Amino acid sequence: MALACARMATFAHRAKAFLVSTPTIRGLSRIEREYEASDQRRFFVPCPHCGEMQWLKFERLKWDKGQPGSVHYLCDSCDQPITESAKATMLAAGIWRATAVAEDPGTVGFHISALYSPPGWQSWESIARMWEAAQGNDDALRVFRNTVLGETWVESGEAPDWQRLYDRRETWTNGTVPAGGLFLTAGADVQKDRIEIDVWAWGRNLESWLVDHIVIDGGPEKAETWAALERVLGQTWQHANGAALKIARLAIDSGYESSAVYTWARRMGVGQVSPIKGVEGFNRSSPVSGPTYVDATEGGKKVRRGARLWTVAVSTFKTESVAALAGCGRPVEGAGYPRL
Structure with a gap:
């Protein structure tokens, strides 16, 4: 806008x-x-x-x-x-x-x-x-x-006190996967001068742990930026039981330089990378929808319907996150953050 x-x-x-x-x-x-x-x-x-x-x-x-x-x-x-x-x-x-x-x-x-x-x-x-x-x-x-009524909806409950959240920190080494983690996902946010990635481990009952935060310097117009992001896909993180886990699925926001995102995602394949786009609104029954097919570029040529895009109702997940942190909703065990 x-x-x-x-x-x-x-x-x-x-x-x-x-x-x-x-x-x-x-x-x-x-x-x-x-x-x-x-x-x-x-x-x-x-x-x-x-x-x-x-x-x-x-x-x-x-x-x-x-x-x-x-x-x-x-x-x-x-x-x-x-x-x-x-x-x-x-x-x-x-x-x-x-x-x-x-x-x-x-x-x-x-x-x-x-x-x-x-x-x-x-x-x-x-x-x-x-x-x-x-x-x-x-x-x-x-x-x-x-x-x-044409009015906004006020979610019940209040955001939890920061001290209570701070006290819920768990002890594990940043960059490692806790014992309860079963698989890894990642979210990538493309900015003008960098790409930031959060790597999360997921366990039973939607319990999750922030395993790593990675910043790749360089804008989306640089080939080396995308090469560095591709290396993240091949990276492994050590599990508490000694196993090495890779990212099972990476979602990358296409809100900035969408054409570059679609092109890279197409090259990586649909098995591990999913371009996403946040949409305003609340959709608890279908918070993630798609895919829809969008144009991509390959070898300098436009490929019609060359990439698959998923839309995410961000308000739904923000609300559920606040409810979970307040202890009044899922995930049952909540999200884990390492002691720094």
């Missing part, structure tokens, strides 16, 4: 960037960050009883438990119940108003929820029914908050 905005500079004041998205998780949602940096406009509608202008909030939608048909909206000002039959008139008299001062005066932001759906679309009764049906199911509640 930053690159697209930079390219619009040519058009000066005539340039416009239009960002539209459903929010995801609080603190991880890009559209949330963009909206909070804007003037945060809301659609204000008049109360049919007192005329007070207000924007509709889910907390003001009331109904008798188990009876969504009794739903009504309580005015912010006079507390009088507003039935949905008044909504069409309210919408016709509505107006957008800024509720904040934008960081950039040229940036405006608009937020609207399903509470504003016009007659014949999603009703307040159906929204109340969806809310009741979602109770007790975090996934359903998250979908409701994201898609019906």
Whole structure:
């Protein structure tokens, strides 16, 4: 997005960037960050009883438990119940108003929820029914908050205290595989001037240990950088039982210089290397999807559908990592870090 905005500079004041998205998780949602940096406009509608202008909030939608048909909206000002039959008139008299001062005066932001759906679309009764049906199911509640209310989802629980995490460090030599490790995987992040690799050992119940962190100096435009990464694939790490383990699978982020990543991955083969691309959003049922086929280059020639790309719902894994570190979710034993 930053690159697209930079390219619009040519058009000066005539340039416009239009960002539209459903929010995801609080603190991880890009559209949330963009909206909070804007003037945060809301659609204000008049109360049919007192005329007070207000924007509709889910907390003001009331109904008798188990009876969504009794739903009504309580005015912010006079507390009088507003039935949905008044909504069409309210919408016709509505107006957008800024509720904040934008960081950039040229940036405006608009937020609207399903509470504003016009007659014949999603009703307040159906929204109340969806809310009741979602109770007790975090996934359903998250979908409701994201898609019906247009709000970010706040994960339950808090990040663990740093001292508690620090005290959970285990003792083993950096660069070796602990006794519980069964196989190795690695993740590579390509940057402008280097490639950084984390090597992880995995055991039962998703227990994992950070075995090594490797930094390869040099940008992706240099052949020697990729040669060094290829040598990492052939490297071995000694297991506590004396065996030598190689990396079973390496995932490499294609977010930077994707064409160079695809070309190298194609040369290495699909058996050990998987290009990946992080996508925003929360998908617990399928956090990794693919592969899709993308073009690569071989011998200076473009190869259509020459590489296989996997997409990763990063918010899912970030959330699970926080839950695991807080001791309220998988992995059962958690992640191990060596004492330095």
